Amino acid sequence: xxxxxxxxxxxxxxxxxxxxxxxxxxxxxxxxxxxxxxxxxxxxxxxxxxxxxxxxxxxxxxxxxxxxxxxxxxxxxxxxxxxxxxxxxxxxxxxxxxxxxxxxxxxxxxxxxxxxxxxxxxxxxxxxxxxxxxxxxxxxxxxxxxxxxxxxxxxxxxxxxxxxxxxxxxxx
Amino acid sequence: xxxxxxxxxxxxxxxxxxxxxxxxxxxxxxxxxxxxxxxxxxxxxxxxxxxxxxxxxxxxxxxxxxxxxxxxxxxxxxxxxxxxxxxxxxxxxxxxxxxxxxxxxxxxxxxxxxxxxxxxxxxxxxxxxxxxxxxxxxxxxxxxxxxxxxxxxxxxxxxxxxxxxxxxxxxxxxxxxxxxxxxxxxxxxxxxxxxxxxxxxxxxxxxxxxxxxxxxxxxxxxxxxxxxxxxxxxxxxxxxxxxxxxxxxxxxxxxxxxxxxxxxxxxxxxxxxxxxxxxxxxxxxxxxxxxxxxxxxxxxxxxxxxxxxxxxxxxxxxxxxxxxxxxxxxxxxxxxxxxxxxxxxxxxxxxxxxxxxxxxxxxxxxxxxxxxxxxxxxxxxxxxxxxxxxx
Numbered sequence: 001x002x003x004x005x006x007x008x009x010x011x012x013x014x015x016x017x018x019x020x021x022x023x024x025x026x027x028x029x030x031x032x033x034x035x036x037x038x039x040x041x042x043x044x045x046x047x048x049x050x051x052x053x054x055x056x057x058x059x060x061x062x063x064x065x066x067x068x069x070x071x072x073x074x075x076x077x078x079x080x081x082x083x084x085x086x087x088x089x090x091x092x093x094x095x096x097x098x099x100x101x102x103x104x105x106x107x108x109x110x111x112x113x114x115x116x117x118x119x120x121x122x123x124x125x126x127x128x129x130x131x132x133x134x135x136x137x138x139x140x141x142x143x144x145x146x147x148x149x150x151x152x153x154x155x156x157x158x159x160x161x162x163x164x165x166x167x168x169x170x171x172x
Numbered sequence: 173x174x175x176x177x178x179x180x181x182x183x184x185x186x187x188x189x190x191x192x193x194x195x196x197x198x199x200x201x202x203x204x205x206x207x208x209x210x211x212x213x214x215x216x217x218x219x220x221x222x223x224x225x226x227x228x229x230x231x232x233x234x235x236x237x238x239x240x241x242x243x244x245x246x247x248x249x250x251x252x253x254x255x256x257x258x259x260x261x262x263x264x265x266x267x268x269x270x271x272x273x274x275x276x277x278x279x280x281x282x283x284x285x286x287x288x289x290x291x292x293x294x295x296x297x298x299x300x301x302x303x304x305x306x307x308x309x310x311x312x313x314x315x316x317x318x319x320x321x322x323x324x325x326x327x328x329x330x331x332x333x334x335x336x337x338x339x340x341x342x343x344x345x346x347x348x349x350x351x352x353x354x355x356x357x358x359x360x361x362x363x364x365x366x367x368x369x370x371x372x373x374x375x376x377x378x379x380x381x382x383x384x385x386x387x388x389x390x391x392x393x394x395x396x397x398x399x400x401x402x403x404x405x406x407x408x409x410x411x412x413x414x415x416x417x418x419x420x421x422x423x424x425x426x427x428x429x430x431x432x433x434x435x436x437x438x439x440x441x442x443x444x445x446x447x448x449x450x451x452x453x454x455x456x457x458x459x460x461x462x463x464x465x466x467x468x469x470x471x472x473x474x475x476x477x478x479x480x481x482x483x484x485x486x487x488x489x490x491x492x493x494x495x496x497x498x499x500x501x502x503x504x505x506x507x508x509x510x511x512x513x514x515x516x517x518x519x520x521x522x523x524x525x526x527x528x529x530x531x532x533x534x535x536x537x538x539x540x541x542x543x544x545x546x547x548x549x550x551x552x553x554x555x556x557x558x559x560x561x562x563x
Contacts, residue, residue, distance in 0.1 A: 021228040029231070096230060103227035122225050127188040142188060143179030149217040150178075156224050 004041050008078050011053050012037070014123040019057055021119050024104055032060050034075040048132055054120050055133035098163070106156040114148035121145055175207050176200060181214045423447075423548055439549065447535030447545055451524070508546070510539045520546060 012033060019029035036057040046052045107115055113134060120130045127141040136144065176184070176197050183189050184197045201207045426446060427438035430453075437449045508522030513534070520533040520542040533546050 017229060020231045021225055024228065024231055026231045096227070099227045100230045103224045106224060107228065118221060119225065121186070122222060127183065127186065140179075142181075142183030142186070143177070145186070146178040146182035146214065146217070149182070149214075149221040152224055153217050153220040156220070 004037055004075075005078065007040055007049060007053070008037050008075065009082070011050060012079065012082055014050075015053055015057055018054065018119050018123045019061065021107065021122070022058075022061060022116070030079060032057055034079065035060050037075055048129055050125055051129035051132040054123070054125060054129070058116055058133065102156055102159040102163070105159055106152050109155045110148055110151055114144055114151065117141060117144045118148040118152065175204065175210075178210065178214065181207070181211055182218070185211070185214055185218060423545065423552070439545070441535065441537070441545065445536065447533055447537065447542070449549060450532040450534070452529045452531075508543070510542070518542060522546070 015033045015036060016026070016029050019032050020026045023029050023032070036053055039056050039060075040046065040049075040053065043052075110118070113136070116134055117130050117136070120133060125133065127138050130136065130141050130145075131138040180189070180193075180197060181201075184194055187194075189197065201211050423439040423441065425437055426440045429436045429438075434450055434452045437451070439447050439449060441447055508520050511519040511521065513519060516536050517534055518537060518539065520539065521530060523530050533542050533549075535542060535545070537545065
């Protein structure tokens with residue numbers, strides 16, 4: 001197994017999920033993830049792989065992913081294999097679609113740094129990795145995360161309350 | 173100890189604190205109700221935000237992430253296959269019924285229409301150098317091939333596109349056997365022949381063109397009978413179905429060359445298999461009339477004349493100019509000799525009863541096959557003769 005394959009197999013799922021949550025589009029997320037691994041190939045050595053990958057992916061989202069079709073093909077193949085092992089998401093119901101829309105709204109309401117820190121944490125990055133990826137001081141990561149979580153939950157609950165009231169009004 | 177801030181509590185819950193720090197926070201929270209509540213709240217936020225973020229995983233994409241994409245494709249493939257089967261079956265059924273409708277409607281073909289067609293064909297015969305090809309198509313129905321396959325019909329239609337188009341103004345590249353026979357007016361005649369075939373002697377004298385051992389009716393009477401049988405045939409739908417079912421494959425002519433004293437015709441049996449028919453030309457027998465009557469198809473002309481003679485011979489003495497009148501006709505046309513060639517190319521040699529000349533059919537076929545091919549070619553020629561006679 002080449003180094004890039006090992007990197008891919010280890011981190012692709014988390015990276016794609018992170019990017020999907022970040023971007024709201026799975027195809028785009030996969031594209032950025034692939035570009036991230038292409039970038040990793042060009043690196044001589046990476047000290048903290050996970051932090052590096054998430055940082056690069058985050059920057060790529062900002063810069064718009066560039067294309068490297070030759071290597072992308074190989075990675076797309078790997079992604080295909082990976083996808084087969086993934087659990088297929090349950091059928092989308094109206095309820096789930098509404099939840100997803102509210103979650104998206106709540107996440108978008110976060111400050112960029114809070115959002116990224118939270119999404120990285122969800123993918124298992126530790127505080128040092130998050131600090132490295134986002135160029136924060138390790139001591140501020142806890143504060144960033146706590147703020148992100150609180151705001152996310154509060155705005156989500158607010159959206160939920162709005163919706164319930166709308167439904168109540170519609171019913172009466 | 174001071175109350176830990178929210179960030180520290182989250183860091184503690186996330187396991188991000190050093191062992192010392194974690195121990196201190198733990199000790200404090202145990203004794204501080206306020207901080208205990210804060211920790212509980214933080215746990216709630218952590219769990220809730222995790223759950224909220226999970227809802228984002230249901231993100232749209234061009235292609236839904238598939239656990240097993242191949243399995244997903246399978247039902248679609250089956251649907252497409254099933255659709256194709258249904259469409260193909262339906263098309264076949266429709267075409268089938270349509271062509272039998274055609275046949276039925278053509279059954280109302282009147283005698284006058286038929287004679288028109290016949291005369292049109294006669295014109296085509298004289299005008300078209302590829303007359304035999306046209307006639308092959310025209311007599312397609314007469315072959316003994318038991319089944320009709322569409323491609324073959326298409327091919328026979330294509331083999332004589334000029335003639336077919338010239339006769340009936342139809343040049344559709346792919347014609348059904350019925351269409352073909354309508355265009356090249358062999359159809360009704362073919363069926364007529366089939367009727368005639370019930371009187372074997374007549375049929376024989378007709379195709380053999382030999383002075384008939386049994387007296388044939390005079391031409392006028394024959395023509396009338398022909399017309400009658402045509403009308404009868406036109407009504408007889410089942411006979412038509414029969415004829416269509418036995419619609420044969422005409423042998424396309426792929427080449428013809430006239431050497432001194434002989435005509436060499438190349439017939440295509442299959443796309444990559446041809447047979448060669450070598451027919452000597454009856455030059456010395458002046459055939460003054462013959463060759464002029466059909467300069468472009470001398471063979472047909474000869475045969476036509478032979479038939480004329482045959483017909484005339486039944487009511488009157490042979491014309492004096494008919495120098496080519498064959499001497500005692502060979503008893504049967506089916507006594508050919510067979511020569512095996514060294515390179516797998518065999519030759520069937522027989523004497524044409526009409527001309528008394530020796531024809532040779534050469535090809536990579538067995539004797540039986542060559543004889544069958546010969547019969548097919550002779551039927552074609554008989555049709556040509558027939559039309560020439562009417563002219």
